[in-house]
Amino acid sequence: MPAEWLEHERTFMAWPALTEVWGDQLPAVRTDIANLAKAIAQYEPVVLMARPDQSDQAQQQCGNDVEVIQLAVDDLWARDTGPTFVTGPAGLAGVDLNFNGWGNKQTHANDSLVARNLLARYQVPRIQAPITGEGGAIEVDGQGTLMATESSLVNPNRNPGRSRDQIEAALKQLFGVRKVIWFQGVAGKDITDCHVDALARFVQPGVVTLHRPNPDSPPDVWSAASDQALSVLKQATDAQGRSLRIVEITEPDFDKIQATSSDFLASYINFYVLNGAVIVPRFGDQSADDNAASILGDLHPGRDIVQVSINAIASGGGGIHCSTQQQPKLGAASPQASAS
Numbered sequence: 001m002p003a004e005w006l007e008h009e010r011t012f013m014a015w016p017a018l019t020e021v022w023g024d025q026l027p028a029v030r031t032d033i034a035n036l037a038k039a040i041a042q043y044e045p046v047v048l049m050a051r052p053d054q055s056d057q058a059q060q061q062c063g064n065d066v067e068v069i070q071l072a073v074d075d076l077w078a079r080d081t082g083p084t085f086v087t088g089p090a091g092l093a094g095v096d097l098n099f100n101g102w103g104n105k106q107t108h109a110n111d112s113l114v115a116r117n118l119l120a121r122y123q124v125p126r127i128q129a130p131i132t133g134e135g136g137a138i139e140v141d142g143q144g145t146l147m148a149t150e151s152s153l154v155n156p157n158r159n160p161g162r163s164r165d166q167i168e169a170a171l172k173q174l175f176g177v178r179k180v181i182w183f184q185g186v187a188g189k190d191i192t193d194c195h196v197d198a199l200a201r202f203v204q205p206g207v208v209t210l211h212r213p214n215p216d217s218p219p220d221v222w223s224a225a226s227d228q229a230l231s232v233l234k235q236a237t238d239a240q241g242r243s244l245r246i247v248e249i250t251e252p253d254f255d256k257i258q259a260t261s262s263d264f265l266a267s268y269i270n271f272y273v274l275n276g277a278v279i280v281p282r283f284g285d286q287s288a289d290d291n292a293a294s295i296l297g298d299l300h301p302g303r304d305i306v307q308v309s310i311n312a313i314a315s316g317g318g319g320i321h322c323s324t325q326q327q328p329k330l331g332a333a334s335p336q337a338s339a340s
Contacts, residue, residue, distance in 0.1 A: 001086045001175040003142030003202065004273045005300070007329040011040050011274060012118065014323075015050035015058040015068075016076040018107060021316075028312035033076055034061040036279070036323060039308050041065040044275040049073050049114065071117055072110040077318055079197070080134035081114040082325040083126070086175060092330055093125040094118075095174050098132040102191050103157025131170045132158040136195040136322050138175065141202040144239030146177040149185025149225075152193040179239035183229040186221045190263060191317045198267040198319065200229055203299040206242040208233055211269040212250045214288075247299065249292050252285035263317040268292035270319030273300065279320050282307040 013036070016022060016029050037046050042065070049071040050058040059068040073081070080102070083094030096115040101108035119126045131153070139147040148171065154164045168180045185194035192198075201209050210230060213223035233246050249268045257266065268288075272279045278300050282289045289307065297305040310320060 001084065001138075001140045001142070001177070002328040003140060003205075004326060005203070006142065008044050008275055009327040009329045010045040010047055011272075012078050012082050012325045012327065013037050013040075013046060013048045014073045014076050014078045014081065014114070015048055015054055017051050017054060017074055017110075021075055021106065025312055025315060029076065029316065030058075030061060032310050032312045033323065034058075034063075036308050036310065036313075036320060037062045037066045039279055039306050040272070040274060040324070042306075043277045043304075049078070049118065051110075069121070071114070071121065073114060074107050074109065074111040076313070077111075077134075077136075077322050078114075078325045079136045079322045080192075081108075081111040082135065083115040083119050083124070084135045084138070084175075084325070085124075085327050086127070087328055087330060088176070090125075092328070093127050095127045095129055097129045097134060099134060100132055100158065102134065102193065103155060105157075105191050127174065129170065129174055131162065131167055134192070134195065135325060136192060136197040136318075138171065139196045139201055140175060140177060141205050141238060143205050144176075144178040145181065145202075146171055146175060146179070147181045147183070147196050147200055147202070147208075149183045149194050149196050149199065151185030151187040152195055155187060155193055157193070177239065179237075181232065181236050181238075183232055184225065186225045189221055190265075194225060195322075197321045198265055198270045199225065200233065201269050201271070201321075203247070203273075203296075205240070206238060207245045207247065207299065209247045209249055209269055209296070209299070211267045212248045214251050214253055216253065247295060249295055250288060252283045252288035256285035256288075257283040258311055259315070261315040263315060264311075265314045265317050265319050267319060268296070270321040271296060272320045272324050273303070274326065277304040277306050279306050279308055281314070281320055282309045283311060283314070284309075
């Protein structure tokens with residue numbers, strides 16, 4: 001599995017379909033998705049999947065720079081429902097992680113088939129995983145190291161009866177990694193069971209960004225998960241034997257943002273690296289927003305930093321990374337220079 005910062009062929013996204021999931025928030029969520037798709041389309045091709053009866057509306061809102069295709073979806077979380085792409089001597093393939101609604105927490109009659117249907121449409125070979133999970137549950141450095149939370153994979157709602165060692169063996173085989181760094185995570189408190197892509201992310205080989213709680217907030221299960229991940233990272237080495245440099249990014253002050261639900265994901269770690277840019281969430285706490293953008297800019301020299309407001313998406317427990325899935329460009333060996 002190539003690192004996200006290598007060159008992409010395109011980004012896949014999905015148009016949220018269900019009022020039963022989003023209620024009266026659905027129009028705002030669609031606006032966020034359209035704005036995100038338009039921002040990404042300034043740097044690389046975007047293909048947005050939409051139900052046939054919703055594709056015209058999606059095209060109208062996203063504009064002509066975004067390609068809308070008709071493909072049955074339930075929700076917007078393309079990172080989790082779509083295929084996770086891998087490359088090898090035979091070219092490109094897509095791993096189907098058998099999406100089951102994050103352990104049957106949400107409707108997924110269509111979303112469970114998205115990876116299969118998308119790969120068939122683009123004639124990309126499909127690898128059916130021997131485990132169940134989601135794209136947001138894994139994070140790789142492209143040099144043999146993978147990070148994951150136990151709570152989202154070693155969980156009976158995805159992989160009943162499977163040990164961590166068994167799941168780790170499957171991850172190594174599927175994604176071409178030699179070392180898995182495990183965090184405890186948090187089970188049963190959010191829809192993803194604490195995906196790693198909101199907790200810890202590689203930004204370069206040997207460099208990890210880590211979500212940190214606001215120091216003014218009282219301790220809770222999320223701050224404990226961050227503390228545990230920090231402890232693990234301080235002692236960990238990657239597949240190359242390197243100690244890790246840890247860059248902490250503090251969440252916004254909840255008193256300064258318009259958090260519309262208890263599921264609100266206020267993590268700057270859920271950014272997306274693409275050709276020439278990094279798309280970073282803007283929550284409304286200007287100081288924290290600017291600090292996160294500055295840190296991520298320093299960590300991605302030569303790339304534009306594009307802040308996008310996603311409070312409606314975040315109210316559903318996800319973010320920018322959750323809403324996107326990259327198709328790597330075959331033969332990509334180094335980051336593409338800034339588009340500006």
